[in-house]
Amino acid sequence: MSSLVDEIHELQKLYPEGTRSAVLPALRLAQERHGWLSREAIEEVAGALELTPAYCYSVASFYDMFHLEPVGRHTIEVCTNVCCGLVNAQAVLEAFEGELGIRPGETTDDGEVTLRAVECLGGCSTPTIVAVDHVYRQSVTPEDVPSIVAGLSE
């Protein structure tokens, strides 16, 4: 595995010199590597980009996909916006809550799974949309939930 710093320096080449455009892709990379953006991870990104950790933290804190607290090894994100809601997203979310024994925004005690409700994922014609480790599952019903959760541990 090449070092995170080297990879961030590669990312910088996609943008004009002297700009901060690599911050988002660098934070994404650090999160993929570490699972979440710990203080150390943010300091690593900041060091590679020659920015302050405070600046990188301020950017990271703006965006929903950056985790500033530890999350599970897997993430389950259920769309609960209007289009999915009209076709029972609430029941899908409740099924996940029951199956995992946690509320939206929480992580299972074993640190395996984080459940989140999210805003419109852009799959409105096949509700409910559930992003399982960032891969969209379409037309999810409460009946699908046990097999999705079981599939995580494989």
Add this chain to the structure above:
Amino acid sequence: MSETVVRVAEGPALVLAGYEGEPLRSLDAYREVGGYAQLEKARAEDPQTVIQQVIESNLRGRGGAFFPTGRKASFIPTPDKIAKPIYITVNADESEPGTFKDREIMLKVPHRLVEGCLIAAHAIQSKQVYIYVRGEYLEEYESLQGAIDEARAAGILADVEIVVHRGAGAYICGEETALLESLEGKRGQPRSKPPFPAISGVYASPTLINNVESITTIPAVLAVGPEEYAKIGAPPDSTGTRLFCLSGNVARPGVYEAPHGITVRHLIYDIGGGVPDGHELKAVMMGGSSFPVMTPDDLDTPLDADSLGKKGYFIGSGVVTVIDERTCIVQFALRVAQFYMHESCGKCTPCRVGTRWLVQLMRAVEEGTATERDLELTLDVCDRIIGKCLCVLGDSAAMPVASCVTKFRDEFRAHLAHGGCPFGEDSQLAGLFAPVDQHSHTPVAQEALV
């Protein structure tokens, strides 16, 4: 693989030309349906001629604002007039609730988007394109990146570079100046305009910003010819076809390419198969969740900007979401308000505070603690948001909420009279959880309600 129904419903196949169920992901597949022929044609022409053709077609932005695409390109200074690089940014931060067309373009015809980018780059003499793809789109990003890499390997990009920049989860970054801030590695907060992006966009340089569908339509405009294109749809203002996003309580939801000017009723009932299981249409989320809701008496309105505009509606990003009679409209307004509260960037006070206030008011109506005065207060809050912020996010919360209060006043009053929701637990949106409530830093305090 996307299960979404994507097809040409009627009229000419333009954005989806050549797509018949099998994604045109490879260069060979795209070339077989005439791919990159328009780029070759455009590159043989003077850049100004290409812009003129897009102006003549009267293609307008498909992201929501419906601004004339050719005219926008004409605002970009030519390289001899400015000693700065000229940039193109494509807005693929598709996040408007009810919108799911740009991702299907990236999945089904990614090379057409690449071709559109390269034609636009030739037209405004730009060498650098950034495509800002919403962070949640993974398969879409991979499909698009694959097309770009293949086109680069085949020498099609020539001296133009296309970089895909991935977002990280923020609805506001679909707003063009917030997108530029985000692309510059900052928090995605909108800028004050002017200066407009055409003069000072990304890196303080001239920047053309277009939605994915707008850019993808450019090769189609050149293929049929601007004069012919301008005759399709509902000329003079709403020319061509567009990808309508049909969802909600409808039998056959999907992405349908059809000419501007078909009626809402035709799209929902003839193309979409109507409201299933004998239910009745109650309202339509028209254009996206950012706009006034449509009532059933307006279903015969043609889907073009002019006809919709006369009745106070917007075509937005082509969204038509059907809501049937099982839905409590107060719950709808509450959930919409929660979305905008969650997505408000916090820069402008009317939006930051107003969206939260709207959530509190809608919740009070839903729970039966509101009074008639709160309905007037809601409309007053909406009034004090609309037009008073740097961007339209606040308006986007206020317009749908105000339209619900105004058009469904009886249902709001029924909540007041009933001391809560008359639907009980039977509404389709009953108890719908909102992401804003899972964040410890944005709790909505009930007792804070005035």
